[in-house]
Amino acid sequence: MEHLEQHERLEMWEKIQKALFDEQIDKFRAEFLELHPYDQAKIFEEQDEDIRFIIYSYLSPEEMADVIEQVDEDLVEAFITEMVPAFAAKVLEQMSTDDAVDILNELDKNKVASFLTIMDKKSSEEIKELLHYEEKTAGSIMTTEFVVIHTQMTVKEAMRHLRKEAPSAETIYYIYVVDSFKKLVGVISLRDLIIAEGEWLIQDVMSERVVSVPVGEDQEDIAQMMRDYDFLALPVVDFQDHLLGIITVDDIMDVMDEEASDDYSKLAGISDVESSSDTAISSAKKRLPWLIALLFLGMLTASIITRFEAALEEVAILAAFIPLIAGMAGNTGTQALAVAVRSISTGELEKKGKIKVIWRETKTGLITGFCCGIIIILLISLVYNQFFLGIIVGISLMATLLIATISGAFVPMMMDRFNIDPAVASGPFITTLNDLISIFIYFGLATAFMSFLV
Amino acid sequence: MEHLEQHERLEMWEKIQKALFDEQIDKFRAEFLELHPYDQAKIFEEQDEDIRFIIYSYLSPEEMADVIEQVDEDLVEAFITEMVPAFAAKVLEQMSTDDAVDILNELDKNKVASFLTIMDKKSSEEIKELLHYEEKTAGSIMTTEFVVIHTQMTVKEAMRHLRKEAPSAETIYYIYVVDSFKKLVGVISLRDLIIAEGEWLIQDVMSERVVSVPVGEDQEDIAQMMRDYDFLALPVVDFQDHLLGIITVDDIMDVMDEEASDDYSKLAGISDVESSSDTAISSAKKRLPWLIALLFLGMLTASIITRFEAALEEVAILAAFIPLIAGMAGNTGTQALAVAVRSISTGELEKKGKIKVIWRETKTGLITGFCCGIIIILLISLVYNQFFLGIIVGISLMATLLIATISGAFVPMMMDRFNIDPAVASGPFITTLNDLISIFIYFGLATAFMSFLV
Numbered sequence: 001m002e003h004l005e006q007h008e009r010l011e012m013w014e015k016i017q018k019a020l021f022d023e024q025i026d027k028f029r030a031e032f033l034e035l036h037p038y039d040q041a042k043i044f045e046e047q048d049e050d051i052r053f054i055i056y057s058y059l060s061p062e063e064m065a066d067v068i069e070q071v072d073e074d075l076v077e078a079f080i081t082e083m084v085p086a087f088a089a090k091v092l093e094q095m096s097t098d099d100a101v102d103i104l105n106e107l108d109k110n111k112v113a114s115f116l117t118i119m120d121k122k123s124s125e126e127i128k129e130l131l132h133y134e135e136k137t138a139g140s141i142m143t144t145e146f147v148v149i150h151t152q153m154t155v156k157e158a159m160r161h162l163r164k165e166a167p168s169a170e171t172i173y174y175i176y177v178v179d180s181f182k183k184l185v186g187v188i189s190l191r192d193l194i195i196a197e198g199e200w201l202i203q204d205v206m207s208e209r210v211v212s213v214p215v216g217e218d219q220e221d222i223a224q225m226m227r228d229y230d231f232l233a234l235p236v237v238d239f240q241d242h243l244l245g246i247i248t249v250d251d252i253m254d255v256m257d258e259e260a261s262d263d264y265s266k267l268a269g270i271s272d273v274e275s276s277s278d279t280a281i282s283s284a285k286k287r288l289p290w291l292i293a294l295l296f297l298g299m300l301t302a303s304i305i306t307r308f309e310a311a312l313e314e315v316a317i318l319a320a321f322i323p324l325i326a327g328m329a330g331n332t333g334t335q336a337l338a339v340a341v342r343s344i345s346t347g348e349l350e351k352k353g354k355i356k357v358i359w360r361e362t363k364t365g366l367i368t369g370f371c372c373g374i375i376i377i378l379l380i381s382l383v384y385n386q387f388f389l390g391i392i393v394g395i396s397l398m399a400t401l402l403i404a405t406i407s408g409a410f411v412p413m414m415m416d417r418f419n420i421d422p423a424v425a426s427g428p429f430i431t432t433l434n435d436l437i438s439i440f441i442y443f444g445l446a447t448a449f450m451s452f453l454v
Numbered sequence: 455m456e457h458l459e460q461h462e463r464l465e466m467w468e469k470i471q472k473a474l475f476d477e478q479i480d481k482f483r484a485e486f487l488e489l490h491p492y493d494q495a496k497i498f499e500e501q502d503e504d505i506r507f508i509i510y511s512y513l514s515p516e517e518m519a520d521v522i523e524q525v526d527e528d529l530v531e532a533f534i535t536e537m538v539p540a541f542a543a544k545v546l547e548q549m550s551t552d553d554a555v556d557i558l559n560e561l562d563k564n565k566v567a568s569f570l571t572i573m574d575k576k577s578s579e580e581i582k583e584l585l586h587y588e589e590k591t592a593g594s595i596m597t598t599e600f601v602v603i604h605t606q607m608t609v610k611e612a613m614r615h616l617r618k619e620a621p622s623a624e625t626i627y628y629i630y631v632v633d634s635f636k637k638l639v640g641v642i643s644l645r646d647l648i649i650a651e652g653e654w655l656i657q658d659v660m661s662e663r664v665v666s667v668p669v670g671e672d673q674e675d676i677a678q679m680m681r682d683y684d685f686l687a688l689p690v691v692d693f694q695d696h697l698l699g700i701i702t703v704d705d706i707m708d709v710m711d712e713e714a715s716d717d718y719s720k721l722a723g724i725s726d727v728e729s730s731s732d733t734a735i736s737s738a739k740k741r742l743p744w745l746i747a748l749l750f751l752g753m754l755t756a757s758i759i760t761r762f763e764a765a766l767e768e769v770a771i772l773a774a775f776i777p778l779i780a781g782m783a784g785n786t787g788t789q790a791l792a793v794a795v796r797s798i799s800t801g802e803l804e805k806k807g808k809i810k811v812i813w814r815e816t817k818t819g820l821i822t823g824f825c826c827g828i829i830i831i832l833l834i835s836l837v838y839n840q841f842f843l844g845i846i847v848g849i850s851l852m853a854t855l856l857i858a859t860i861s862g863a864f865v866p867m868m869m870d871r872f873n874i875d876p877a878v879a880s881g882p883f884i885t886t887l888n889d890l891i892s893i894f895i896y897f898g899l900a901t902a903f904m905s906f907l908v
Contacts, residue, residue: 034663038682070682159648166645173627173644173686190627190644191620194613209488227711228492228524230704232627232686249703250684253710257681260714261796267721268792268881269785280817284825287789287818291826291855294785298778299833305774306838312770319766319773320759323780323889324752330784331723331748331882335741338722342715363734364741371738372745379753384760401745427722427881428785435777 013043020051025058033063041070049082056083061090069099077106089118092127096170098143098251101130105140130245138217141255142236142245143170149177151185151203155196162190171248174233177206184235184243186210212237215244219255224347226252263345266421267338269294269428290428297432301326301439308443315453317384318446321393322439324376328397329404329438330431332368336361336408337430344416354413358406365405373398388452392445400438407434467497474505479512487517495524503536510537515544523553531560543572550624551577552597552705555584559594584699592671595709596690596699597624602632603656605639610652616644625702628687631660638689638697640664666691669698673709674799680706717799721792723748723882744882751886755780755893762897769907771838772900775847776893778830782851783858783892784885786822790815790862791884798870808867812860819859827852842906846899854892861888 012035019027032040044055044067056064068076068091080088080103092100092115104112104127112131116124126144133139147165149158158175166172175193177186186206196205212235213222226234226249236245269290278286305312305322312318340357343349349357373394380390408430415421446453466489473481486494498509498521510518522530522545534542534557546554546569558566558581566585570578580598587593601619603612612629620626629647631640640660650659666689667676680688680703690699723744732740759766759776766772794811797803803811827848834844862884869875900907 036663036665036683038684163649166649190648194644194648195617195620209490211490227704227707229490230492232703249686249707250681253681253703253707256707256710256714260710260718264714264718264721264796265792267718268788270789270792278814280814280821283793283814283818284821287786288822288825290789291782291786291822292829294782295778295826295829295833298775298781299837301777301781302774303837305777306771309770309774312773313767316763316766316770316773317760319770319776320756320763321752322773322776323755323759323893324749326777326780327752327755327784327886327889328745328748330781331885332741332745334722334881335724335744338719338724339737342718360732360734360737364737367734367738368742368745371742372749375746375749379749383753383757427788431785431885432781435781439777 009039009043012039013046016043017051020054020058028058032059037066038070040067041072045071045075052079052082056087061087062094064091065094068103069095073102073106076103080107081111085114086118089115093119093123096143097123097126097130097145098141098170100127101140104131105135133215136219137215138213138219138222138236138247139215139244141219141222141251142215142247143251144245145170146233146235146246147172147175148243149175149188149202151177151179151201151206153202154198155193155200155202155205156198158188158193158202159198162193170246171233174231174246176210176235176243176246177202178243182243183241184210184212184237187235210235212241212243213247214239220259220345222247223252223255223259227256263341267334267341267427294428294432297436301432301436304436304439305443308447311443311447311450314450315389315446317386317389318443318453322442325393325396325400325438325442326435328372329400329434332365332401333404333408333430333434334427336364336405337412337427340409340412344412349413349416358409358413361405361409362402365402368405369398369401372401388449392449392453393442396438396442396445399441400434403437403441404430404434407437463493463497466493467500470497471505474508474512482512486513491520492524494521495526499525499529506533506536510541515541516548518545519548522557523549527556527560530557534561535565539568540572543569546581547573547577550597551580551584551599552595552624554581555594558585559589587669590673591669592667592673592676592690592701593669593698595673595676595705596669596701597705598699599624600687600689600700601626601629602697603629605631605633605655605657605660607656608652609647609650609654609656609659612642612647612656613652616647624700625687628685628700630664630689630697630700631656632697636697637695638664638666638691641689664689666695666697667701668693674713676701677706677709677713678801681710717795721788721795721881748882748886751890755886755890758890758893759897762901765897765901765904768904769900771840771843772897772907775896779847779850779854779892779896780889782826783854783888786819786855787858787862787884787888788881790818790859791866791881794863794866798866803867803870812863812867815859815863816856819856822859823852823855826855842903846903846907847896850892850896850899853895854888857891857895858884858888861891 016028016031019031044052047055068079071079080091083091092103104115116128130139130144145168147162147169149161153161162172162175173190175188175190176184177188179185186203186208187210188202188206192205211229211231213225215236215238222234232249234247235243236247238244270286340349343357376397377390377394380393381387411430470482470485473485498506501509522533525533537545546557558569570582584593584598599622601616601623603615607615616626616629627644629642629644630638631642633639640657640662641664642656642660646659665683665685667679669690669692676688686703688701689697690701692698724740794803797811830851831844831848834847835841865884
């Protein structure tokens with residue numbers, strides 16, 4: 001069985017729906033529960049309210065929790081809110097603590113408080129602890145359902161403990177070892193545990209070189225670390241090395257996806273990640289801040305051009321190459337920007353050294369500038385039969401490409417230096433800044449050499 | 455211990471280096487091998503050739519294989535090539551098959567053939583099989599080192615088999631079950647296996663709903679699937695459901711990173727992913743194709759403007775707003791493009807329906823166009839005291855933003871329809887296309903209403 005395609009889900013659903021309409025609970029449950037929770041969630045998301053209410057009454061809170069864990073994050077709030085509160089509380093109770101916390105973080109505080117009151121005490125306490133952590137840190141993505149063993153246990157005892165804890169733990173493939181002060185002192189993989197002899201002590205078989213992250217660590221850095229070290233889970237500790245929770249690889253894959261979407265959107269100048277489920281108004285709201293900011297920068301460019309109105313009146317054809325020069329500057333700046341932002345976020349920049357990267361970009365700008373400059377001189381000489389105009393456009397293009405390439409790399413580095421997320425120096429900003437510089441160079445040159453043009 | 459920072463690695467290295475210079479093999483090995491292979495690799499990468507040769511002689515091929523698996527992919531080819539061939543062949547032999555194949559794919563064919571001849575027969579056969587698969591498909595990222603059990607084994611027998619295979623298998627957390635025809639019929643997680651009773655038959659405890667991917671499946675789709683279903687491994691099968699290999703989550707994290715870099719670079723108009731380790735010439739080569747293509751599009755825009763030379767000679771100030779209008783069109787088009795490309799790659803678009811998304815973008819374009827149009831009319835009226843010019847720029851801007859928004863969404867959808875990777879419709883292309891359209895609208899309007907301007 002592969003990932004279900006849309007149409008397969010539809011067919012599946014038609015079968016299940018029949019059972020639903022005939023009020024055959026058992027048949028519905030048999031068919032529906034056989035699916036992977038991801039497919040259950042995709043089918044569930046597409047139902048109308050009345051069908052959803054029937055499903056709530058046919059599934060146990062535990063079964064519903066599996067579905068809700070896989071539902072699209074934009075929709076989950078609405079589903080939890082429409083459920084009978086007692087049922088919703090039970091569903092949240094049955095979910096992984098970290099997923100439940102993600103949902104509660106989206107709800108308003110009164111609702112959260114009332115859910116926490118109805119919930120059983122153990123779950124509500126676990127959730128309350130996690131609710132305090134700042135978004136996008138280790139604390140906010142970790143789970144508290146993990147298996148912990150002590151240094152003095154034997155391998156056999158550890159296996160017995162593991163068998164008991166396995167059903168409720170988020171992962172059992174790494175087992176963390178604590179000392180009598182609850183401090184993290186080691187780790188053993190299930191792989192090593194099953195190879196070890198039953199009577200050995202855990203402290204003799206565990207690895208003491210356990211990699212952990214502090215609870216306030218940024219989620220992007222954790223993702224990078226997990227990818228580099230090929231871990232399936234990472235323990236989270238406080239400043240005294242007490243084990244607080246674990247982060248599993250499935251949560252990290254979501255983080256990687258989220259961060260990639262985020263960088264991508266910023267490069268395109270969208271302030272917040274947009275999805276197809278946004279309405280036109282919410283899309284416009286996310287795009288307008290940049291557009292309006294750029295409008296004002298555009299007015300600045302316009303005022304530079306008006307200062308050269310005399311030159312334009314004399315040689316109107318100068319205007320024809322404004323979009324070409326400004327466009328090329330913008331594009332080459334975006335290219336350099338993208339490379340710089342990536343190399344900052346992967347840590348490559350630090351390794352190479354900023355000066356070296358800027359010098360590399362300078363040489364790149366010289367090469368691209370030279371090539372494009374020569375081509376445009378030839379094109380303008382041939383097409384417009386104006387060699388001097390070609391020279392002016394060509395030299396402007398060379399200077400522009402050089403400066404735009406350097407600034408595309410330099411601006412994000414400076415932002416990083418001052419602890420501003422370099423991805424904020426998005427494409428449109430660099431583009432418009434380079435428009436401005438390029439126009440200045442072009443008309444400056446044109447005015448200086450006006451005598452050759454007229 | 456956390457991810458080692460650059461300076462920690464340096465300190466670590468100074469200690470290790472001393473052992474190296476004093477020719478204390480044992481001390482060097484003790485210190486170096488205590489590190490995580492990732493840190494070993496990072497330290498190794500920074501050494502000069504002569505030091506690297508000492509390290510080759512101090513480590514066994516198996517230990518060296520762990521280091522090489524973690525080395526940056528851009529550097530690994532050089533390291534393998536500089537080693538004594540017999541040693542390099544042994545290192546490749548000891549690596550995970552999938553990683554060894556990745557390296558061999560980069561080497562020239564003669565070298566590959568000679569390595570395969572020196573290698574032991576079993577490894578070379580496994581590698582040869584994988585070398586045939588196309589890049590970026592399931593076949594190219596899978597490994598053939600996995601644990602397989604039969605339906606008729608008992609749980610106890612399976613555990614015994616697992617203990618024996620564990621050291622060489624890439625993962626043992628999912629164990630795949632085949633029937634007597636070697637067809638994949640089930641899967642059992644190690645978690646479920648350790649809870650099961652020893653004398654039960656595997657066929658009674660395994661899950662028959664095993665999700666697999668065909669060997670030719672695209673790696674991006676596999677990553678999406680693994681993320682959705684939260685799997686740690688996925689089996690790869692041929693068209694008759696024979697189990698060929700498995701893909702593990704650590705390889706998928708690399709794929710996700712690669713695909714994200716790829717989309718990001720394309721949005722910025724870089725034909726191939728660039729890294730800071732590229733030379734200026736190789737960077738320029740990756741950027742020039744787009745720049746030169748855009749240069750020709752820019753010439754087209756120039757030729758449109760020259761057709762309106764008469765209008766420009768009469769009202770030179772018209773030229774001042776060219777960069778503003780073209781820039782806004784380019785930026786808004788890139789925003790719409792980024793949203794469309796993301797929603798195509800996540801499959802969201804298919805769910806929503808194209809018509810609906812285009813209609814949503816149309817409304818978004820109307821809203822942003824209206825807001826920006828009104829602002830520019832006010833600005834030009836106030837700053838330049840020219841109400842009619844403001845009206846013409848404002849209306850052009852409205853029309854331009856509307857068209858640019860729609861085209862930003864429409865172009866990638868069309869490309870997807872004709873099976874072209876929509877990410878190729880990168881920012882610079884949409885930007886320059888929209889430059890062209892916007893200039894046409896602006897001068898068209900200006901010429902039509904010239905009488906109000908002069």
